[in-house]
Amino acid sequence: MTDRDVLAGVAHDAAFVQGAASALVTPHDETGVAAALRGAAHVLPVGAQSSLTGGATPMGEAVLSLARFTRIDLLENGVRVGAGVHLRDLQAALAGANRYFPPVPAYDGAQVGGAVSTNAAGPATFKYGTVRGWVQAITVMLAGGDVLDLERGQCLASQDGHFEVVTSRGTLHVPVPTYIMPNVAKCSAGYFAQPGMDLLDLFVGAEGTLGVITEVTLGTVTPAPKVAVAFVPCRSEAQAFALTRALREEAFLARAGDELGLDVSAVEYLDARSLDLVREDGADRRVHVALPPGARALLLVQFELHDKHATQMNDDLANALLGEADDGPVARLVRLLVRFDLVDHAEIAPPDDARRRMALLALREAVPDAVNTRVCRAQLEGRGVAKVGVDMIVPFERLEEATNAYRSAFESRGLDHAIWGHLSDGNLHPNVLARTPGEVEAARNAVLVLGEVIMALGGCPLAEHGVGRNLTKQELLRRMYGDAAIYQMRLVKRALDPDGKLAPGNIFTQT
Numbered sequence: 001m002t003d004r005d006v007l008a009g010v011a012h013d014a015a016f017v018q019g020a021a022s023a024l025v026t027p028h029d030e031t032g033v034a035a036a037l038r039g040a041a042h043v044l045p046v047g048a049q050s051s052l053t054g055g056a057t058p059m060g061e062a063v064l065s066l067a068r069f070t071r072i073d074l075l076e077n078g079v080r081v082g083a084g085v086h087l088r089d090l091q092a093a094l095a096g097a098n099r100y101f102p103p104v105p106a107y108d109g110a111q112v113g114g115a116v117s118t119n120a121a122g123p124a125t126f127k128y129g130t131v132r133g134w135v136q137a138i139t140v141m142l143a144g145g146d147v148l149d150l151e152r153g154q155c156l157a158s159q160d161g162h163f164e165v166v167t168s169r170g171t172l173h174v175p176v177p178t179y180i181m182p183n184v185a186k187c188s189a190g191y192f193a194q195p196g197m198d199l200l201d202l203f204v205g206a207e208g209t210l211g212v213i214t215e216v217t218l219g220t221v222t223p224a225p226k227v228a229v230a231f232v233p234c235r236s237e238a239q240a241f242a243l244t245r246a247l248r249e250e251a252f253l254a255r256a257g258d259e260l261g262l263d264v265s266a267v268e269y270l271d272a273r274s275l276d277l278v279r280e281d282g283a284d285r286r287v288h289v290a291l292p293p294g295a296r297a298l299l300l301v302q303f304e305l306h307d308k309h310a311t312q313m314n315d316d317l318a319n320a321l322l323g324e325a326d327d328g329p330v331a332r333l334v335r336l337l338v339r340f341d342l343v344d345h346a347e348i349a350p351p352d353d354a355r356r357r358m359a360l361l362a363l364r365e366a367v368p369d370a371v372n373t374r375v376c377r378a379q380l381e382g383r384g385v386a387k388v389g390v391d392m393i394v395p396f397e398r399l400e401e402a403t404n405a406y407r408s409a410f411e412s413r414g415l416d417h418a419i420w421g422h423l424s425d426g427n428l429h430p431n432v433l434a435r436t437p438g439e440v441e442a443a444r445n446a447v448l449v450l451g452e453v454i455m456a457l458g459g460c461p462l463a464e465h466g467v468g469r470n471l472t473k474q475e476l477l478r479r480m481y482g483d484a485a486i487y488q489m490r491l492v493k494r495a496l497d498p499d500g501k502l503a504p505g506n507i508f509t510q511t
Contacts, residue, residue: 001026010063013049013056015470016375016387021058028068033212034145036064042504043143045208047083047114050107052389053468055207055506056114066113069214074099078136080217083113100224102128102265105464106365113213118466119205121186123266123302126424127251130186130464132204137217140203140210143497144169148199148211155199163199165496174202174495179485182460184393185425189462190477190507191489202492207466208503210496226310226351227265229302230333231360233295233345240269240297241400243340244423247301248396250332251424259306262329262336268300269423274367277418281373283366287359292345299423300364305329305351313350367420371431378435385434388443388472390450393427394459405453406430409446415439427463444472451476467507474508 001007001024011019021044025036037043040062047066049056069082072093079101081090087101088108094100105115105122114120116138121130128134137151146167157163163174177193191210192201203211234240244267254261270278275291275298278284284291291298305313309328319326320334321343330348337343349356371387378385394402403419410417410432421428432443451461461476478486486508493500504510 010046010049010058010065013046013051013054014372015052015054015057015468016372016379017054017057017469019054019057019059021063022060023062024065025062026065026068030141030147030214033064033141033214036062037141037143037145037212037501041501043212043501044503045113045117045212047111047117048086048109050110050114051118051468052387052391052465053470053473055118055466055468055503057469059469059505061504064212066111066212066214069113071215075217078217078219080137080215081112082215083111083116083213085112086110087112087115094220095224098223099220100222101134101218101220103131103134106268112216112218116204116213116216117206117208118464119188119192121188121427121464123268123422123424125185125422125427125464126248126267127255127263127265132192132201134219135200135204135216136219138200138203138213139215141212141214142167143211143499143501150200150203152198152200157195157197157199159196161195163202165199172495174199175488175491177485177488177492179481179488182455182458182480184395184458184460184463186393186427186463187460188464188466189460189480190467190485191492205466207468207506209493209506210502212502225265225304226307227302227304227357228310228313228351229300229349229357229360231289231347231349232299232301232337232342233292234297234299234342235294237271237297237403239340239342240299240423243299243336243342244269245396246336246340248424250336254329260328260332262332263304264301264424265304266302266422267424268302268361268364269420269428270298270300270364270367271419272296273416273418274298274420277370278363278366281366281370283363283370287362289359289363290345295345298363300360301333303329303333310351313348317348364420367418368429368431371418371433374433383435384437384440386440387431388434388440388447389429389431390447391427391429391463391465392450392454392459392461393425393463394454394457396424396426398457398459399423399426399428402426402454402457402459403428405450409450410443413439413442413446415443415446426459447472448475448479451479455480469505477507
């Protein structure tokens with residue numbers, strides 16, 4: 001399709017950088033994907049275009065949408081899904097079979113192909129890890145039209161560090177990069193690299209630059225966990241961090257086999273400025289959640305309950321508040337809230353009240369929505385403002401240092417900012433609410449400074465959103481690994497896509 005109005009609909013992703021597509025192709029099978037690859041000099045594969053890095057914003061390429069790849073097949077030990085399946089639709093299909101796919105990002109409108117292509121992660125990484133660990137098999141089409149059906153464990157790198165990929169045009173020799181990836185829960189920073197690695201993992205997190213993922217087989221959890229959500233307003237950031245530290249300790253006890261333990265899967269965090277945005281936009285009132293005036297931070301705690309505790313949760317909660325409950329996860333949570341003097345304004349939505357759980361979690365999503373709204377408004381007013389957000393992770397024990405660094409970097413430059421994200425695994429998302437082009441430039445400079453700080457703390461400056469076409473993030477990648485590592489990535493790209501057809505400019509600029 002080349003209609004101007006149609007192309008305008010795919011001209012940008014969630015990074016809100018305006019682009020332009022030469023065509024939109026929406027095939028429904030692999031033959032159509034191959035035809036698209038043959039018919040255009042450059043192709044940008046996209047899913048829901050929910051990328052925050054510009055990685056799904058076309059810059060003159062033909063946009064290849066996988067939206068019509070929506071097949072879902074339940075397997076004995078997993079699920080086979082088309083790349084265009086939305087994560088919310090996947091979860092709905094799994095729920096009918098009492099199954100669950102845990103490592104979904106906070107935005108469940110993303111598509112499976114995009115989630116795999118960026119090695120997406122989200123709130124429950126603290127318990128379940130990233131998407132990579134749940135990918136059992138993929139079907140991927142190379143730029144030349146060859147289709148690879150890869151099962152995990154089927155094709156491992158040789159001892160001398162390369163893959164041999166047999167195609168219709170001969171055998172491709174693909175080198176394995178030798179750089180060392182940071183030891184953190186999340187890393188979406190260029191190509192995966194590890195001695196003896198699986199070829200499948202080269203495509204996971206490659207941001208569409210090495211091949212077009214059309215189908216994925218994912219592992220699932222059976223039975224689906226029964227999840228409750230606790231809404232915990234805090235009086236200070238320090239209090240929120242201290243409570244999260246205690247919640248993590250409880251979670252580790254539960255994972256070690258304590259059946260009465262508090263099995264926390266995620267702790268989401270909103271800072272004081274985030275709460276101001278929620279109030280300004282009326283998001284709290286829309287979902288009928290009362291934010292106390294003294295709240296300067298908010299925790300949204302997701303925890304899982306066994307059948308017995310899920311069934312009697314309301315009784316356990318009432319008894320715990322009276323000090324009469326037997327030991328168990330709810331009683332332990334209440335004791336923590338009492339210990340931190342936070343019980344008065346806290347609320348717990350049980351597993352059987354999906355509507356209330358969604359209302360509480362909607363507060364978290366209201367914050368990036370509020371930031372995006374303000375960026376869009378500024379752009380429409382012609383103020384030359386762009387979105388500047390940070391996606392960095394550190395080991396949890398260094399998180400307070402990292403957060404202090406975020407605030408210092410922005411406050412010293414006079415930048416309005418909000419911080420939210422996945423507190424339980426040390427991955428936060430500071431975003432600047434820039435008002436002028438000068439503030440945008442100051443914010444980007446601050447991000448580069450912060451990248452150095454985060455690396456010094458043992459973290460990764462590119463945690464879960466990927467690199468995309470964001471020049472600041474590409475510079476962070478270069479500083480993270482060095483020029484020699486970027487050259488190694490280019491060798492991988494050249495081996496699998498010698499003409500640079502797929503997603504040119506993603507991860508690193510074309511040469």
